[in-house]
Amino acid sequence: MMSNSTTAYQQHDHRRCLETALAQAKSRCIARKARLTPIRESVLHLLWQSHRPLGAYKIIEQLSAASGKRVLPPTVYRALDFLLELGLIHRLATLNAYIGCPFPDSAHSDYFLLCRECGSVAECSADNVNQAIVSTAERAGFLVESQTVEILGLCTPCREKNQITHSDVTAQQEADE
Amino acid sequence: MMSNSTTAYQQHDHRRCLETALAQAKSRCIARKARLTPIRESVLHLLWQSHRPLGAYKIIEQLSAASGKRVLPPTVYRALDFLLELGLIHRLATLNAYIGCPFPDSAHSDYFLLCRECGSVAECSADNVNQAIVSTAERAGFLVESQTVEILGLCTPCREKNQITHSDVTAQQEADE
DNA sequence: AGGTAAGTGTAATAATATAGCAATAATTGC
DNA sequence: GCAATTATTGCTATATTATTACACTTACCT
Numbered sequence: 001m002m003s004n005s006t007t008a009y010q011q012h013d014h015r016r017c018l019e020t021a022l023a024q025a026k027s028r029c030i031a032r033k034a035r036l037t038p039i040r041e042s043v044l045h046l047l048w049q050s051h052r053p054l055g056a057y058k059i060i061e062q063l064s065a066a067s068g069k070r071v072l073p074p075t076v077y078r079a080l081d082f083l084l085e086l087g088l089i090h091r092l093a094t095l096n097a098y099i100g101c102p103f104p105d106s107a108h109s110d111y112f113l114l115c116r117e118c119g120s121v122a123e124c125s126a127d128n129v130n131q132a133i134v135s136t137a138e139r140a141g142f143l144v145e146s147q148t149v150e151i152l153g154l155c156t157p158c159r160e161k162n163q164i165t166h167s168d169v170t171a172q173q174e175a176d177e
Numbered sequence: 178m179m180s181n182s183t184t185a186y187q188q189h190d191h192r193r194c195l196e197t198a199l200a201q202a203k204s205r206c207i208a209r210k211a212r213l214t215p216i217r218e219s220v221l222h223l224l225w226q227s228h229r230p231l232g233a234y235k236i237i238e239q240l241s242a243a244s245g246k247r248v249l250p251p252t253v254y255r256a257l258d259f260l261l262e263l264g265l266i267h268r269l270a271t272l273n274a275y276i277g278c279p280f281p282d283s284a285h286s287d288y289f290l291l292c293r294e295c296g297s298v299a300e301c302s303a304d305n306v307n308q309a310i311v312s313t314a315e316r317a318g319f320l321v322e323s324q325t326v327e328i329l330g331l332c333t334p335c336r337e338k339n340q341i342t343h344s345d346v347t348a349q350q351e352a353d354e
Numbered sequence: 355a356g357g358t359a360a361g362t363g364t365a366a367t368a369a370t371a372t373a374g375c376a377a378t379a380a381t382t383g384c
Numbered sequence: 385g386c387a388a389t390t391a392t393t394g395c396t397a398t399a400t401t402a403t404t405a406c407a408c409t410t411a412c413c414t
Contacts, residue, residue: 001313001316003317005317005318005319006317009318035360035361035411037361037362039361039362055400055401056400056401056402057400057401057402071363072363072364072365073401073402073403074362074363074364074402074403074404075362075363075364077401077402077403078361078362082361093270093271093325093327094270094325096370096400096401096402111310113314113317113319115319116322122317122319124313124314124317126309126313128309128312128313129306129309129310129313131309132303132305132306132308132309132310133288133306133309133326133328135305136178136301136303136305136306137290137301137328137330139178140180140182140183140290140299140301141182141186141332141333141336142182142290142292142299142328142330142331142332142333143330143331143332143336144328144329144330145293145329145330145331146328146329146330147326147327147328147329148270148271148325148326148327148328148329149310149324149325149326150270150324150325151310151314151319151321151323151324151325152321152322152323152324152325153314153319153320153321153322153323154319154320154322155318155319155320156318156319159318159320212380212391212392214391214392214393216392216393232369232370233369233370233371234369234370249394249395249396250370250371250372251371251372251373251393251394251395252393252394252395254370254371254372255392255393273369273370273371
């Protein structure tokens with residue numbers, strides 16, 4: 001079981017997330033003899049601004065704003081393809097959005113916990129989920145090649161906030177009576 | 178464990194799939210006091226032409242062709258929304274496509290087996306997968322509300338075909354030497 | 355330094371989906 | 385049965401996400 005859910009949803013020193021991600025990206029590129037060009041690095045950098053996924057056109061916007069000149073879709077999509085290829089980022093099918101991968105180095109079939117409240121996404125890799133999927137598929141005679149698992153719900157902080165809000169409301173209602 | 182993988186990938190009397198689906202849809206609409214209008218029924222019917230998902234614009238095309246007049250996107254998207262709402266169909270996020278639900282009556286959090294060769298999709302619902310997901314999410318403090326699980330791979334018939342093809346190729350290569 | 359491959363710029367367009375409003379059909383309350 | 389209300393459809397326009405095609409530039413390799 002591997003997960004960045006503690007950092008993703010809580011207060012933390014995010015600079016470290018960013019730095020590690022960039023460092024890992026660089027070493028991975030060297031290992032694969034691929035080039036982390038300025039554009040590619042900028043895109044990765046943007047995706048690591050937070051633990052919230054970004055749509056391609058948000059990236060285009062932000063990149064255009066930062067560079068002063070219009071960045072066009074193919075530029076960004078090419079960078080995204082490159083980063084996806086190297087396993088440095090993931091695409092979230094349910095959101096049409098992209099997010100940095102916190103553990104690009106360890107091979108993993110991962111799944112994502114999408115908080116519908118704060119929008120942050122954590123990535124996990126759990127053997128039991130994996131095994132359950134593969135074995136159940138096998139029973140159906142199906143050979144698993146890749147999987148997309150995206151889970152929508154509430155992270156701990158948001159759940160707690162909601163409870164507070166809810167009891168506040170209840171208290172208010174009671175006061176009204 | 179519930180699954181339509183045996184019928185979805187094999188030869189079978191597909192008229193029965195279609196008929197049951199339509200019958201279930203009707204009774205479900207009555208139960209929910211919703212109207213299965215001609216347009217909605219046509220869309221459902223189209224989605225049950227096979228076990229392969231259809232994109233919204235394919236539906237628009239086919240509906241236009243069948244009716245002789247241009248059917249426009251909102252018409253189809255509204256019908257899709259209605260059918261999704263009632264749990265009669267599903268949307269496959271990884272394909273941007275829609276498919277009929279084989280068991281609309283039993284509440285289920287389902288996952289999909291997408292054969293990359295024949296394009297057919299089976300729907301399953303397995304407690305162990307579900308439990309694995311929920312319990313692993315819980316360990317991360319995450320409250321699961323809904324899930325998207327789409328598995329890409331090969332169904333039995335396609336796997337067998339591929340093996341035959343592959344050994345044929347091998348035999349051919351050996352003959353060449 | 356010259357040839358090749360990789361990366362980028364740009365215009366155009368494809369594919370998927372939604373917003374907004376007018377027109378029509380069905381249902382409800384009386 | 386009929387007016388009032390609600391649900392559904394028709395239609396125009398447009399948003400959002402992604403790709404194709406081709407010219408141009410930069411980096412890499414010997």
